[in-house]
Amino acid sequence: MKNLGYTKIGFEGTALAWGTDQLATLERLAPKYGLEIVGNVLCEPKTKDLTIQAMKLRDTGAEALMQGEYCTEVGVWGRALKDIGWNPYIYSAGPELTRAVDVYPVELFEGWEYWDLMDDTKPLTNEVWDRYEAYTGKSYRTSLTARGYDAAVLLVEALKLSGNPDDPEAIRDAYYKIKDLPIATGGKNTLGSFEIGRNHLLAIEDVPIYVIKSGKLVIAE
Numbered sequence: 001m002k003n004l005g006y007t008k009i010g011f012e013g014t015a016l017a018w019g020t021d022q023l024a025t026l027e028r029l030a031p032k033y034g035l036e037i038v039g040n041v042l043c044e045p046k047t048k049d050l051t052i053q054a055m056k057l058r059d060t061g062a063e064a065l066m067q068g069e070y071c072t073e074v075g076v077w078g079r080a081l082k083d084i085g086w087n088p089y090i091y092s093a094g095p096e097l098t099r100a101v102d103v104y105p106v107e108l109f110e111g112w113e114y115w116d117l118m119d120d121t122k123p124l125t126n127e128v129w130d131r132y133e134a135y136t137g138k139s140y141r142t143s144l145t146a147r148g149y150d151a152a153v154l155l156v157e158a159l160k161l162s163g164n165p166d167d168p169e170a171i172r173d174a175y176y177k178i179k180d181l182p183i184a185t186g187g188k189n190t191l192g193s194f195e196i197g198r199n200h201l202l203a204i205e206d207v208p209i210y211v212i213k214s215g216k217l218v219i220a221e
Contacts (some may be wrong), residue, residue, distance in 0.1 A: 001064050002033050006089055010062030011040040012053070012077060014069050019043075022068035038062050043073055054080040064089040071099035078108035087111070094210065095143060098217065106215045113220055117143040117185045119208045121219065125184045146184035150201070154192060157181055 001009060011026055013019030019042050030037050039060030041053040054077065057065070065088050069077060074096050081087065092109075094116035101109060118125050120141070128149045129141045154175070159165045162174035181192035186206035194201070211220040 001066075001089070001091065002035060004064075004089065006064035007035055008038045008061055008063045009035050010038060010057045010060055010065045010088070012057060012065055012067050012069060013040075013042055014073065015042040015044050019068045022066075026066060043069065043077070045070065045073065047073055047076060050077050050080040051083055053077075054084050054086060058084065058086045058088075062088060064091070066090075067092040067097075069093065069096060071096040071103065074100040075104035075108065078104060078112075082108060089113075091115075097212075098142065101212070101217070106212065109212045110215075111212065113209055113211045115207050115209055117202065117207060118146040119187050119219065120217075122184070122186075122188050124182055128184045143185060150183045150185050150192065153183070154178065154181065154201075 001007075009026075009030060011023050013022055023040055023042070027037050039057050039062055041050075041057050043050055043053060050073070067074070067077070067090060069092070074092065078100070090112045092112055092114040094114040097109065097112065097114045098116070120126070125146050128146055129139075132145050132149075133139050157178050158171050158174040160174075161177045162170040164170045176194045176196055179193045183190065183192040183201070186202050187208055190202065190206040192201060209220045210217050
């Protein structure tokens with residue numbers, strides 16, 4: 001957001017722990033990047049109308065919004081923004097937004113950007129999706145399918161490297177022996193590697209950013 005020229009940031013998210021945790025993290029880290037959190041709204045699940053909350057956040061002077069919301073309320077929020085004629089830059093949580101697009105008119109989210117855990121142009125990711133569809137008879141081309149695949153192949157690789165698949169500690173330690181394993185999540189060039197002291201597989205550089213453009217979900221330039 002700073003690189004795009006936005007410095008006054010608002011936050012809209014669920015009132016559940018996921019939203020409150022994101023807000024707390026944002027408030028702690030934003031000043032490091034020269035960003036000012038000028039306002040926030042936390043919305044209860046199953047809220048049917050968020051017009052008042054949208055006007056409240058608009059009136060804070062926010063130039064851009066970060067969103068940590070579940071898919072149903074993502075759609076309600078998008079509708080509220082259209083109703084009040086406010087079109088700020090929005091950065092949303094990808095899995096929830098991509099589900100909302102399946103339920104609500106996609107034009108509600110035109111221009112929204114979001115993160116996701118996979119690149120839908122990555123050959124291995126598409127191979128995993130195709131195999132899933134062939135096996136189940138259902139299409140589920142989301143990061144959840146890719147993550148499920150990665151969890152399985154990483155476990156199998158750890159079992160192989162453990163030297164003793166009956167020893168839980170050996171299996172745990174074997175994860176740190178995994179280097180450059182092809183995985184379905186991350187960017188085109190992302191490979192699976194673990195390091196001691198890091199409790200996640202993907203670095204921030206491995207997380208693609210998408211934009212909803214003319215009704216389509218595409219990798220942002």
